[in-house]
Every structure is written in structure tokens, then in C-alpha cells.
Amino acid sequence: MDIKHHKYFRYSLGKSNFGEIKPTEIAFEKLKTQKINSKGKFIPEAYHNAVPGLTIADNLYDIYEFWAKQQNVLYFNKSEFNKVENFKQEVKNHYGDNISLSLGAINGIANAFYNKQEYAKSIEAWNILLDYYPNFSQAYLNIIKAKKKLNIDIQKTIIDFKTSLKKSKLYSQEQKTEMLRSLE
Numbered sequence: 495m496d497i498k499h500h501k502y503f504r505y506s507l508g509k510s511n512f513g514e515i516k517p518t519e520i521a522f523e524k525l526k527t528q529k530i531n532s533k534g535k536f537i538p539e540a541y542h543n544a545v546p547g548l549t550i551a552d553n554l555y556d557i558y559e560f561w562a563k564q565q566n567v568l569y570f571n572k573s574e575f576n577k578v579e580n581f582k583q584e585v586k587n588h589y590g591d592n593i594s595l596s597l598g599a600i601n602g603i604a605n606a607f608y609n610k611q612e613y614a615k616s617i618e619a620w621n622i623l624l625d626y627y628p629n630f631s632q633a634y635l636n637i638i639k640a641k642k643k644l645n646i647d648i649q650k651t652i653i654d655f656k657t658s659l660k661k662s663k664l665y666s667q668e669q670k671t672e673m674l675r676s677l678e
Contacts, residue, residue: 631662
């Protein structure tokens, strides 16, 4: 069996599935390879309808642990941020599809660069954030602040900000008005 990327299977069984746990474990054991990651949990105290709520957080963490570790390399080692393309490829190779960096991680990296007065790097990071999250209009305001520090023209960024803000559903009308006022 030629599997190009990792596959994750998580199953959870409760009181009402008692007789199904062994056959399920045996079936998944037969499928196990280096790229097939299967794991089950039996919670004999819980009925079937309660089991998903008891297991989903652990299962999601198991599945996205590789992604989180790769992202943390960039987040905790800001000097590695230029390796975003490597991150994208490693994640795609692992999962078989693109999974973006989290908004919080990229924004945190950009803010760290800004706070260290590395304005060009902060602009680069916020532009990467906007590639993933084009309606996170706050990034444009941050780019404008950084460009001002570098004496770079901000007119196109203002236009891009207004376009993004108009499309964005992340902000209330009151927040949008306040963000527009911050340009004055």
C-alpha cells in the first residue's frame, strides 16, 4: 500500500459499544503502518452520545500535533521565520494538503519584530499573514505604522486596508469606524 502522506484515524466508544472495541482495535491494528496513525479510546462509563465531547480535544491535538510543532519552530525562533515556505511544504507533505499558520502565531511574530524595531521584517510577516487571512484588516494598520517608521509611502497600503475592511466580516461596524478613524 503506497501512502503518500499521513492518515489519522480516531475512534471513541462508550458503554453502548462495549462489544465493538476489540474488533475495532484488531481492524485498525491490521492497517497500521508508519503513515497510518490510528488510536481508539474506550470510555465504559459514558454512553455513545457523550463520547465525542469527551474525546474530541485530545483527538484534535493528536492529529494536529505535527503542525503545531512545526509552527512553534517559527514562533519561538523568530530568526527562522524566513523558512515559512519550508513550513508549508513540510505540512503539505505530512497531511497531504495545505494548513496555514495560525493568525495568532503570525501576528505574534510580526509584533515581536515590530517591538524589536525590525520594521521591514514585521511588514514581511504581516504580508504573509494577509496571504492567509486577507480580511484581517488590522494587519494593514500595523503595516502602515511600520512603513511610517521606515519613511515608506503608505498610500497603496491605505487603499488595500480600506478594501479589506469593506469586505471583512471580522469587525463590527463600530470597530470598522474606529479603525478608519485611526488613519487620521
